[in-house]
């Protein structure tokens with residue numbers, strides 16, 4: 671994964687700290703205590719809140735591939751500044 675980031679640089683949005691969190695050896699700690707439900711409000715088409723996230727009650731956090739929990743963990747919880755700049759560039 672890191673060799674692809676090295677080769678394609680910013681074409682791959684995820685900064686290295688986020689990619690590192692997404693590795694199998696690290697990801698379970700984050701997805702099994704996902705920060706997303708406390709940081710984001712997801713709604714269904716009728717405006718009713720969906721929990722734990724946009725996937726709804728059938729979400730299987732053990733198989734999650736969503737990048738948002740990893741960005742939240744990196745930027746807000748771990749205050750990894752490189753991820754903050756990347757988030758600003760990618761989402762604004």
Ligand code: SF4
Nearest residue numbers: 704722723729731734
């Ligand atoms: S499915 Fe993914 S994004 Fe949704 S609550 Fe679980 S870990 Fe978080």
